[in-house]
Amino acid sequence: MNADRQRARRLLEQLRDLRTAAASLSDALVLLDADGRVRWCNAAAQRLLGIGWPRDRGLALAERFREHEIGAWLHEGGAEPEDVAAPADAAMRLQVELIPYGERRRLLLARDISRVTRLEQVRRDFVANVSHELRTPLTVIHGYLELLDPEDVPALAPVLGEMRVQSQRMRQIVEDLLELSRLEMQQRLPEERVAMAPLLASLKREAEALSQGRHRIVLEDHAHADLLGSPKDLHSAFSNLVSNAVRYTPEGGTIAIRWRRVGAGAEYSVTDTGYGIPAEHLSRLTERFYRVSSSRSRATGGTGLGLSIVKHVLNLHDARLHIASEAGKGSTFACVFEAARVLDAAAGGPSDH
Numbered sequence: 001m002n003a004d005r006q007r008a009r010r011l012l013e014q015l016r017d018l019r020t021a022a023a024s025l026s027d028a029l030v031l032l033d034a035d036g037r038v039r040w041c042n043a044a045a046q047r048l049l050g051i052g053w054p055r056d057r058g059l060a061l062a063e064r065f066r067e068h069e070i071g072a073w074l075h076e077g078g079a080e081p082e083d084v085a086a087p088a089d090a091a092m093r094l095q096v097e098l099i100p101y102g103e104r105r106r107l108l109l110a111r112d113i114s115r116v117t118r119l120e121q122v123r124r125d126f127v128a129n130v131s132h133e134l135r136t137p138l139t140v141i142h143g144y145l146e147l148l149d150p151e152d153v154p155a156l157a158p159v160l161g162e163m164r165v166q167s168q169r170m171r172q173i174v175e176d177l178l179e180l181s182r183l184e185m186q187q188r189l190p191e192e193r194v195a196m197a198p199l200l201a202s203l204k205r206e207a208e209a210l211s212q213g214r215h216r217i218v219l220e221d222h223a224h225a226d227l228l229g230s231p232k233d234l235h236s237a238f239s240n241l242v243s244n245a246v247r248y249t250p251e252g253g254t255i256a257i258r259w260r261r262v263g264a265g266a267e268y269s270v271t272d273t274g275y276g277i278p279a280e281h282l283s284r285l286t287e288r289f290y291r292v293s294s295s296r297s298r299a300t301g302g303t304g305l306g307l308s309i310v311k312h313v314l315n316l317h318d319a320r321l322h323i324a325s326e327a328g329k330g331s332t333f334a335c336v337f338e339a340a341r342v343l344d345a346a347a348g349g350p351s352d353h
């Protein structure tokens with residue numbers, strides 16, 4: 001009997017210990033029952049979410065946050081963590097996460113990420129400002145270099161040529177960084193119909209101009225579908241993939257641009273028979289300035305920013321980038337769009353070229 005009582009006391013102590021630890025966490029913890037009602041919350045939940053214990057015991061959380069973005073997130077099942085404004089203080093950013101446990105119970109975790117968000121903003125502003133400041137001096141230098149005629153000073157002709165190439169490269173890097181900054185700051189897109197047939201035809205012409213007859217360029221348009229989004233940004237993303245395929249495929253190779261329906265959505269893809277990419281690089285390709293081979297990227301006029309731009313544009317269109325590649329064989333870069341972004345083509349039929 002005495003042993004039982006001792007064990008009960010020990011368990012109670014452990015329970016208190018756990019509660020005290022959870023209560024003093026700086027992240028907000030809210031335990032929810034199967035109906036989404038509050039079973040318990042810690043002290044930080046008051047500061048971050050405005051929920052108090054024991055005051056809000058049994059409170060239906062989705063109901064409390066009906067007018068707030070947390071409500072919509074809970075309503076959709078909260079499958080993915082989300083960044084939201086704190087309900088009690090709009091200047092504070094929170095990351096909220098819903099973790100299932102036990103019998104249909106869930107734990108809501110809210111973390112103050114204001115500092116990280118602010119730092120991220122400082123980084124973005126810094127890159128945008130530096131790029132912007134570099135733009136004018138580079139344009140001036142580039143302009144003067146264009147004015148100089150190598151024939152006037154033949155001895156300097158190779159130097160002048162190299163300076164022109166390098167100043168053009170710098171200009172392209174600055175333009176790509178500005179484009180990335182613009183995409184990062186963009187919250188919403190123009191929701192326009194993007195007619196795919198003429199866009200695909202113009203991408204094929206771009207590929208031919210870049211290739212200068214060194215590759216076979218194929219266009220297959222089976223989707224008979226248009227997209228909903230930003231024409232300018234989609235063109236930029238699609239064209240980046242075409243340009244990469246041409247630049248990383250040796251002479252004699254084939255580049256296929258395809259547009260087809262996949263399930264309820266659609267897929268734009270560019271397949272090449274080029275150098276390919278070893279598997280260990282695939283997950284990092286969309287990072288800024290990440291290159292498999294710096295020398296090959298530079299030699300072909302790359303900035304190392306193309307695929308970051310593609311990823312950002314696709315994110316803004318709720319689309320995903322799939323990369324399949326084999327070193328020495330070639331690559332396929334596919335942009336997969338959800339049904340909500342795909343419209344039946346306005347006119348004209350599917351065609352192959």
Ligand code: ADP
Binds near residue numbers: 297
């Ligand atoms: P870059 O301007 O260097 O081409 P990207 O961001 O467009 O920058 O691409 C990043 C890297 O991914 C490239 O440097 C190259 O190593 C690799 N890559 C991209 N597309 C292809 C492709 N079609 N075939 C082989 N490698 C590719």
